Amino acid sequence: MPKEPGYRWKLGLFATITLVLLVIAIFVIGRQKNLFGSVFNISTVFRSVSGLKVGNNVRFGGIDVGTIDDIELMTDTTVRVDMVIQSSVKKFIHRNSVASISSDGLMGDKVIVIAPGQDTTGAQRAPVNGNEILESRAPIETDQIMVSLKTSADNAAIITTQLAELTSRINSGKGALGKLLKDTTLSSNISSTMKNLKKSSEGLNENMEAAKHNFLLRGYFKKKEKEKKKKEEEEQKKEEESSGKTPKDQKKQ
């Protein structure tokens, strides 16, 4: 086959472009996995990592700053998690920071969240140097949630049985509340009592009228009537004055 002119540089161009693309892809991924940037190591210890895997992300302030490098059982109750974190955030992570396990969304991967510690002063406030072991907060397992849910469900069961007893007693007319709602003689008694009360209050009214005409108390009642009349007159005057003013105000506005 006759060789075309310039095949060598064309092949070179093609090979260079594709190799550059490959290298870019590898570096972009490597930067995400912190393979080529400057990083430091830090560890933490959990009782249980609840499904955390090597390669999961580490978050600080909600930002992905690193990945999990290694997960290792140390004793039967402790699991050590080694993390690789970008050096650029080193100065923000203090020695009293707390690591906890959280999940990325409802169904997402597990992540480690590093939160700043409570103590804002003192030697513990100094930034990490690397290779330290951070404090950890135990992750909330679904089992624990289930246990606490169960106790509240048990409590609810007790409350509802008691409530059922109470309502059945009320319905059967037992006790003060039951009497009030169910007993018909009680209501007729109450209505007769009310009638008696009405009668006696009418009698009291008559007595009061009689007392007004008594010579001992007559003076007091007359004084009261006079004061009443005075007040009414003053109020009338005020009303006249204010009604004379208001239309002007409205016009101004």
Add this chain to the structure above:
Amino acid sequence: MLTPTPYLKKTFYQTGDQIAFAARFFREVFRPPYQWREIIFQCYLVGYKSLLLIGITGFIMGLVLTIQTRPSMAAFGAESLIPGMVSVSVIREIGPVITALICSGNIGSRMGAELGSMRVTEQIDAMEVSAVNPYHFLVVKRVLATTLMIPLLVVFADSVGLFGSYVAMNIHSRSTLYHFFSQAMGKIDFGDIFPAFVKTFFFGFAIGIIGCFKGYHVSGGTESVGKAANSAVVSASLAVFVIDMLAVQITDLFNR
């Protein structure tokens, strides 16, 4: 008594010959003389000449995949996951396989026909007579060229495919190239890219060695050249799928 039919016997003979042919490649590849110019020219034919075809198919591959997945992703409200999903499927599976299939059509058939017509016109016999090793002269450089160039073509197809996906994303929504690629590459891991890259070498080797074998072992008249080209394409495509299946199984074992 059960006797193997002539067809079955022929198939086994062919398989044996094919394996011997492939084994011979590894013996001959390190043996001088190294024909660098010839190898580079074959690389040019395989790599550069397929570039337009691979580019167009790669672009359409990414574009179509994005458009097709959009409705089902939108049903979950997960449209932001499309770049990651497309990049994983293109880089892990679709890019390598589609590229290898197109190359087995394009390159495998050409090699089958080329070597076949050389055999039919007795050029290969003439080489043997004049003390030139025809296998070393004809087969080694071609197989080397496909083995080295198919991976590069796959990288090219993946990149163009992702660009096609970016274009398709912009049909319905607006996103910048940087935003799209950071989303797409965010889902990619070395566990995705490395096995996919390694298997493309095997694809390239299979395409080259099968194409050459079918051409090299042609017997008969001119019509057998066409048969050789045809069976080169069929066998190479089949081999690509078989290698892909094995590669997926092996990757899955290691990822566990």
